[in-house]
Amino acid sequence: MAISDANVILRYILNDHEELSEKATEIIENNAITLPIEVACEVVFVLQKVYQVERQTIQQVFRQLIEEDLVFFYEPELLMKALDCYAQTKLDFVDCLLWAYHEVENEVIFTFDLKLKKYIKGGMS
Numbered sequence: 001m002a003i004s005d006a007n008v009i010l011r012y013i014l015n016d017h018e019e020l021s022e023k024a025t026e027i028i029e030n031n032a033i034t035l036p037i038e039v040a041c042e043v044v045f046v047l048q049k050v051y052q053v054e055r056q057t058i059q060q061v062f063r064q065l066i067e068e069d070l071v072f073f074y075e076p077e078l079l080m081k082a083l084d085c086y087a088q089t090k091l092d093f094v095d096c097l098l099w100a101y102h103e104v105e106n107e108v109i110f111t112f113d114l115k116l117k118k119y120i121k122g123g124m125s
Contacts, residue, residue: 001072004033006042009071013043013061014051028070035071037097040079044086044093059087078104091115 004027011017011024027033035043040062047053047061062083065071073079082100086093095116101107102120109120 001032001034004028004035004039004071006039006046009035009039009043009065010046013047033071035065035073037073037075037079040073041093041097048093056087059083075104085119089119091119095119 007020008024008027011020012028015021015025044058047058048055053061062079066073066076066080078097078100081104082093082096085091085096085099089096091099095111095113098109098111098116099119102109109116111117111120
């Protein structure tokens with residue numbers, strides 16, 4: 001197993017740099033890549049804030065990476081739950097991860113964020 005940084009994943013997803021995107025494809029398709037949640041957070045942030053990619057598209061991209069076994073996540077259920085929340089709400093991705101920790105692992109989350117508190121109390125309904 002190897003760990004990838006956000007830049008390799010972004011070049012693979014965006015296919016926006018002739019040389020680096022080709023290298024990223026080679027790395028991802030020919031190696032067992034682990035993507036830590038911290039890196040996933042950076043990828044989500046860059047896709048949304050820099051490239052203005054829609055939340056639902058970001059969710060689909062990660063789902064595709066998982067379904068095609070291109071990357072491994074330590075906690076795929078947690079990540080997918082957070083991406084579901086992210087695609088359906090206006091919460092930032094880290095708040096969605098916190099909500100997912102509560103939902104998936106029954107973690108108690110302390111926050112002053114009223115929007116996050118609402119989702120923790122009532123779920124995504």
